[in-house]
Each structure stands twice: as C-alpha cells, then as structure tokens.
Amino acid sequence: MEKCVFCHPELDGEQRVVFENNSCLFVQKDQRILKGSGLIIPKSHKPTVFDLSKEEWIDTQDMLIKVKKWLDQKWVPDGYNIGYNCGSAGGQHIFHAHLHVIPRFKEEPFVGQGIRHWLKKEENNHRI
Known part of the structure; x- marks a missing residue:
C-alpha cells in the first residue's frame, strides 16, 4: 500500500496528524466547510471497518x-x-477504513439532517 494516503499520511500535503495512539491516527485537512472534521484511521491497512482487529x-x-x-x-x-462508509455502493472512495468525525453546528443550513436523511427519501427506493 505504498500509495495509500492513510497508510502514508505524508503523501497528502494538506493532511495533518493531530493525535496518535497504538493503532490509530486522527487526521484533519481542509477546514473551510466541515469545521473541525477529521478521520480516525487504523495505522495498518484495513480495507473496511469489518476488517478491524x-x-x-x-x-x-x-x-x-x-x-x-x-x-x-x-x-x-x-x-x-x-x-x-463501506464499499463503493456505501460511498467509500479510499479503501482503507476510516471513521468520519464531523462536528455539527446549529447555524448550518442543513442542521438537524443526520447521516440517513437523504437515504430515506422516496427517490432512493430501489424496489427490489
């Protein structure tokens, strides 16, 4: 995984390690929109959350x-x-497990709309 930006955070010049423990990092980058947000990532390459020890x-x-x-x-x-996010259908774009931590603020335009709000819309009904 030589080119994985989560295995090698230094490959992304905008990404910075804020905290570290035995097996995880907390990283942040662009704070223009998602103020304070970041990712908790395992140091070992694990493709999805289901692969964590x-x-x-x-x-x-x-x-x-x-x-x-x-x-x-x-x-x-x-x-x-x-x-x-897990798997491409679940919105995962970098296949190294990562936990999104997103602070939310009452003055945001989408305040009160959680992770599933758009998934519950009728337009998402795939009628199996």
Whole structure:
C-alpha cells in the first residue's frame, strides 16, 4: 500500500496528524466547510471497518473520546455525525477504513439532517 494516503499520511500535503495512539491516527485537512472534521484511521491497512482487529476497535473508541473532548473545547459544536462508509455502493472512495468525525453546528443550513436523511427519501427506493 505504498500509495495509500492513510497508510502514508505524508503523501497528502494538506493532511495533518493531530493525535496518535497504538493503532490509530486522527487526521484533519481542509477546514473551510466541515469545521473541525477529521478521520480516525487504523495505522495498518484495513480495507473496511469489518476488517478491524479488537485492538483497533478499542483504540478507535479511545481516540474518538479524546477527539470529542478536544473538539468540544476548541469548536463547541452542537452535535456530531460519526460514521463509516463501506464499499463503493456505501460511498467509500479510499479503501482503507476510516471513521468520519464531523462536528455539527446549529447555524448550518442543513442542521438537524443526520447521516440517513437523504437515504430515506422516496427517490432512493430501489424496489427490489
């Protein structure tokens, strides 16, 4: 995985490592729109969240708690969206597991619309 930007964060000049623990990193980049947002990624290349080890799950939870405390102090968000995209149909574009941590603010145009809001629309009914 020589060219994976999550295996090698230094390959993306805009990406910076904010926190690190035994098996995970918290990285951030462009903050113009999603203020305070970032990703928790395993240091080992794991294609999806389903491939994480027990240690990586524990370290991910520890990292999430640390990141939330830091974001709460730095940005004072009104809520959060937290989630994984898995597989191309699920919206995953980089096939290295990564947990999105997105602070949400009451003054946003899409306040109150969670991760699933557009999936629940009639236009998404695929009528199997």
